[in-house]
Amino acid sequence: xxxxxxxxxxxxxxxxxxxxxxxxxxxxxxxxxxxxxxxxxxxxxxxxxxxxxxxxxxxxxxxxxxxxxxxxxxxxxxxxxxxxxxxxxxx
Numbered sequence: 001x002x003x004x005x006x007x008x009x010x011x012x013x014x015x016x017x018x019x020x021x022x023x024x025x026x027x028x029x030x031x032x033x034x035x036x037x038x039x040x041x042x043x044x045x046x047x048x049x050x051x052x053x054x055x056x057x058x059x060x061x062x063x064x065x066x067x068x069x070x071x072x073x074x075x076x077x078x079x080x081x082x083x084x085x086x087x088x089x090x091x
Contacts, residue, residue: 007033039086045069045076046083 009029014022048069053061066076 038082042079042083042086045071045079049076049080049083 014025017025045065048065049061052064052068056064062076062080063073065071065080066073069076
């Protein structure tokens with residue numbers, strides 16, 4: 001899996017900008033991508049926790065999700081909280 005298969009930058013359009021504007025734009029893109037990937041991580045973790053809870057009961061669902069995703073339970077807990085608070089659920 002190559003991450004660049006899932007996103008791209010129009011480097012020709014960026015190169016056509018004045019350098020200061022190009023750097024400003026790249027910083028805004030970085031912030032936007034960071035936000036979007038964080039929300040997607042929370043959605044994926046939330047879906048796994050919900051699936052584990054539905055299959056095996058709520059007790060221990062975050063621990064089981066952490067095992068299934070190869071993550072630490074504490075990080076799953078953080079993302080689960082974000083998932084519930086921010087309403088990043090998708091159908």
